[in-house]
Amino acid sequence: MLTLVILIWLGSLLYNYIVKPTNTFVKFAAAQFVDHSVPLTGLVELPNGPSLPFCREDYRVRPEIRDLYQSRLIEMWDVDAQPLTEEQRHSALSLDDVYVPVGQVAFLYQDYLLVARKIPLGDMPQSRVPFNMELISVKHFPGMFPLSLIAVLLLVLLIYILGRMVTVRIGHWIVHKFESLIISRLPVVRTVYGSVKQVTDFLFSENQIEVRKVVAFEYPRKGIWTLGFVTGESMIDIAVVAGEPCVSILVPTSPMPMTGYTMSVPKSEIVDLDLTVDQAFQYIVSCGVLVPPQQRFTIEKLQARLKPEQDSDSLEEISSS
Numbered sequence: 001m002l003t004l005v006i007l008i009w010l011g012s013l014l015y016n017y018i019v020k021p022t023n024t025f026v027k028f029a030a031a032q033f034v035d036h037s038v039p040l041t042g043l044v045e046l047p048n049g050p051s052l053p054f055c056r057e058d059y060r061v062r063p064e065i066r067d068l069y070q071s072r073l074i075e076m077w078d079v080d081a082q083p084l085t086e087e088q089r090h091s092a093l094s095l096d097d098v099y100v101p102v103g104q105v106a107f108l109y110q111d112y113l114l115v116a117r118k119i120p121l122g123d124m125p126q127s128r129v130p131f132n133m134e135l136i137s138v139k140h141f142p143g144m145f146p147l148s149l150i151a152v153l154l155l156v157l158l159i160y161i162l163g164r165m166v167t168v169r170i171g172h173w174i175v176h177k178f179e180s181l182i183i184s185r186l187p188v189v190r191t192v193y194g195s196v197k198q199v200t201d202f203l204f205s206e207n208q209i210e211v212r213k214v215v216a217f218e219y220p221r222k223g224i225w226t227l228g229f230v231t232g233e234s235m236i237d238i239a240v241v242a243g244e245p246c247v248s249i250l251v252p253t254s255p256m257p258m259t260g261y262t263m264s265v266p267k268s269e270i271v272d273l274d275l276t277v278d279q280a281f282q283y284i285v286s287c288g289v290l291v292p293p294q295q296r297f298t299i300e301k302l303q304a305r306l307k308p309e310q311d312s313d314s315l316e317e318i319s320s321s
Contacts, residue, residue, distance in 0.1 A: 252281075
């Protein structure tokens with residue numbers, strides 16, 4: 001259940017901040033090339049027209065369709081009969097010739113119906129481009145999954161192309177100029193950008209990731225042990241006060257290791273653990289439930305670990321006597 005909650009939370013973040021904006025961009029780009037609208041000029045209202053779902057009598061037709069509709073009504077009307085019913089007026093009009101105004105343009109009623117069935121009436125787009133965006137997603141993509149898949153693939157391709165451009169000399173020069181001329185002059189942005197850049201450089205730099213290790217130290221008091229990741233050497237002022245070298249340790253929190261805090265701990269007070277970074281993350285995310293095989297506690301393992309220490313203590317006692 002905890003894994004499911006974390007996956008749903010990550011999926012929600014991914015959809016809201018990456019997939020959804022990318023979907024909007026893809027629909028906007030497609031709306032610049034695919035246009036299902038027609039000019040509103042040249043279309044006329046239809047007197048005595050039937051009421052249609054989602055637009056009632058607010059629709060337009062071409063002049064020749066209006067004349068044809070009136071002729072059909074005259075043919076169907078009988079002087080001795082009652083006025084024409086709504087069903088008769090519907091039968092005299094072909095919905096393929098009906099257009100619904102949207103801003104300064106109009107869309108076929110059948111296309112308008114596709115969008116109206118998906119979006120609440122109060123949220124209907126009121127201009128050409130937004131309506132085309134919604135119509136493209138409904139008419140040309142059977143569901144949101146294909147559109148989201150295309151959007152993610154395009155985003156990955158774009159990131160790959162940008163990454164390749166940055167790795168070459170001219171791309172590196174452009175990024176450097178952007179950081180020095182623009183980012184460095186923005187008061188708040190430069191501080192946040194610099195901090196985030198240092199963290200990402202540390203996480204994705206192979207020569208620094210190799211020196212990371214998982215350790216344990218007594219915190220928040222003696223006898224209680226906390227896991228952490230060594231991220232580097234601590235500051236000189238702290239080492240002077242402590243009287244020995246200190247290391248910076250990132251202490252992640254359970255069950256969300258993306259948050260945590262940084263501590264400076266003397267090297268003599270940390271214990272190196274036989275754990276990989278992935279195993280440590282599994283242990284933290286599971287709140288201590290998933291213990292790696294080499295670290296699972298058994299009486300036999302405890303005795304095997306303590307026996308060499310006991311033998312060395314007994315040898316010291318014999319030699320001293």
